[in-house]
Amino acid sequence: MAAFTQKVVAEVIEVQEFPELGNAYQVRGVPLTVINEKYSFTGAANEQMLLDHVKKALSKNLEGDS
Amino acid sequence: MQILNDSDREIVKNRFENELASEVNITLFTQMDLGGLIVPGRECETCAPTEQLLKEVSEISDLITFKKLDIRNDAEEAARCNVSKIPSFLVSKGAETNVRYLGIPAGGEFPVLIEALVNVSSGEPKISEETKRFLDGLEENLLIKTFVTPN
Numbered sequence: 001m002a003a004f005t006q007k008v009v010a011e012v013i014e015v016q017e018f019p020e021l022g023n024a025y026q027v028r029g030v031p032l033t034v035i036n037e038k039y040s041f042t043g044a045a046n047e048q049m050l051l052d053h054v055k056k057a058l059s060k061n062l063e064g065d066s
Numbered sequence: 067m068q069i070l071n072d073s074d075r076e077i078v079k080n081r082f083e084n085e086l087a088s089e090v091n092i093t094l095f096t097q098m099d100l101g102g103l104i105v106p107g108r109e110c111e112t113c114a115p116t117e118q119l120l121k122e123v124s125e126i127s128d129l130i131t132f133k134k135l136d137i138r139n140d141a142e143e144a145a146r147c148n149v150s151k152i153p154s155f156l157v158s159k160g161a162e163t164n165v166r167y168l169g170i171p172a173g174g175e176f177p178v179l180i181e182a183l184v185n186v187s188s189g190e191p192k193i194s195e196e197t198k199r200f201l202d203g204l205e206e207n208l209l210i211k212t213f214v215t216p217n
Contacts, residue, residue: 001210002164003185004193005201008208009148012178014169015213017112018151021168022213032213051197054208 082127087188094155116153116170173216
């Protein structure tokens with residue numbers, strides 16, 4: 001998605017190297033994806049699943065599963 | 067010693083030959099070699115192997131430019147790129163800073179590096195028309211962070 005538009009920032013964090021970030025985001029399992037610092041989900045997601053999560057994250061007052 | 071073995075290199079070379087469409091940059095933020103000195107608070111176990119891995123990958127194709135910056139000496143550029151940890155690197159065509167990786171892309175994460183290079187280079191990621199339409203219509207920026215482990 002980030003290769004398609006600069007409106008999307010994609011960041012991958014190797015959590016073993018940065019345990020302080022893992023703690024800050026309460027990473028309990030990987031992969032953990034956090035969208036706009038407020039919505040998160042654990043587990044691999046294909047494109048359609050990621051798109052669904054993104055849409056949920058952008059809609060108001062919805063929390064992720066973690 | 068090389069990190070990539072010959073068969074990995076051959077596979078990556080094939081992909082790059084077929085899929086790299088234009089020049090693409092890898093910009094690594096690290097710290098300058100302290101000449102074997104161990105300075106408390108400045109340990110960086112993965113800085114050297116990350117640099118070596120990225121260099122090896124960039125040497126596979128003439129379309130890839132590898133650039134190394136120092137998190138302290140190049141603090142202004144680090145701030146522009148939203149980088150505060152080392153090792154971190156960006157994959158970009160130009161000055162954009164929206165594809166970032168913190169840590170070493172080793173093991174199971176190695177393909178992420180290759181995909182990032184191919185996708186950024188082409189600007190035409192293999193995503194569906196539905197996703198493209200959604201992204202075209204985005205009114206706010208999206209920050210997607212994914213936490214991973216190498217295996």
